[in-house]
Amino acid sequence: MRxxxxxxxxxxxxxxxxxxxxxxxxxxPTVTLSHDLGISTLKLEYARPAVKGRKVWGELVxxxxxxxxxxxxxxxxxxxxxxxxxxxxxxxxxxxxxxLPGAETWTLILNKEAKQxxxxxxxxxxxxxxxxxxxxxIPHQEWLAYTxxxxxxxxxxxxxxxxxxxxxxxxxxxVRGIYWKHLEDTLAKAKDTEWTPWFQAADYCxxxxxxxxxxxxxxxxxxxxxxxFWNQECMARILHRAGRTREGIPxxxxxAVLAKGKAPKEYVENVEKDIAAWKAGLKP
Numbered sequence: 486m487r488x489x490x491x492x493x494x495x496x497x498x499x500x501x502x503x504x505x506x507x508x509x510x511x512x513x514p515t516v517t518l519s520h521d522l523g524i525s526t527l528k529l530e531y532a533r534p535a536v537k538g539r540k541v542w543g544e545l546v547x548x549x550x551x552x553x554x555x556x557x558x559x560x561x562x563x564x565x566x567x568x569x570x571x572x573x574x575x576x577x578x579x580x581x582x583x584x585l586p587g588a589e590t591w592t593l594i595l596n597k598e599a600k601q602x603x604x605x606x607x608x609x610x611x612x613x614x615x616x617x618x619x620x621x622x623i624p625h626q627e628w629l630a631y632t633x634x635x636x637x638x639x640x641x642x643x644x645x646x647x648x649x650x651x652x653x654x655x656x657x658x659x660v661r662g663i664y665w666k667h668l669e670d671t672l673a674k675a676k677d678t679e680w681t682p683w684f685q686a687a688d689y690c691x692x693x694x695x696x697x698x699x700x701x702x703x704x705x706x707x708x709x710x711x712x713x714f715w716n717q718e719c720m721a722r723i724l725h726r727a728g729r730t731r732e733g734i735p736x737x738x739x740x741a742v743l744a745k746g747k748a749p750k751e752y753v754e755n756v757e758k759d760i761a762a763w764k765a766g767l768k769p
Contacts (some may be wrong), residue, residue, distance in 0.1 A: 626651075
């Protein structure tokens with residue numbers, strides 16, 4: 486098996502010998518796929534073999550043998566933040582994705598040695614997690630491909646698709662928790678003279694309709710550091726939501742003044758419409 490691996494990748498031998506070498510010609514094209522969710526990122530790196538009229542499952546890719554889940558080097562999954570896969574916590578980092586195909590069910594494997602050629606040197610002791618998934622039938626897919634779709638805010642739904650089989654699995658990530666930690670870490674480093682981070686924190690809370698007291702305190706801190714049409718508008722809308730529209734109108738008026746010549750005309754027009762509506766809605 487080791488000899489076979491080296492024959493498949495002679496560049497390994499040449500590199501060890503310090504030889505001048507050409508770039509290897511890859512029949513299976515490589516792909517890097519990146520998908521963000523909140524501020525978290527999932528990245529997939531793999532090579533795409535083609536069916537070419539062959540019977541793939543059970544022959545080209547034998548059942549019950551560890552497979553690289555692609556071609557050439559092992560397929561690599563990278564997570565910018567901790568995730569949960571197969572019921573187990575997975576730290577941020579890069580991992581090789583291997584598979585044990587079966588006629589009815591598959592076992593997927595995340596291995597801690599991300600960079601390796603194929604599955605020829607796969608070490609079971611380096612497996613971080615193994616989990617079982619059920620494949621499903623699909624129309625013919627000539628070139629192996631992975632798809633990544635957001636599953637609401639729970640994480641990503643990933644599928645390996647090749648020949649007439651799709652193999653799905655889910656990657657869970659704490660989108661909101663990770664962002665809140667980022668918010669807290671950012672504010673812990675922010676200076677009192679910087680208006681931007683305090684505005685961003687307040688604006689996030691306002692838009693998500695969470696932590697109204699913290700949001701008000703942060704926008705007050707932002708305005709103390711320096712005014713902009715952004716934080717003036719944010720203050721106005723926070724006060725308006727709190728039922729303090731009369732206090733909010735001067736801030737919205739100030740936002741309209743500061744925005745002229747800096748923001749798009751449509752922004753100023755919308756702010757002025759809100760000013761008129763808020764005033765109209767005030768009780769005598």
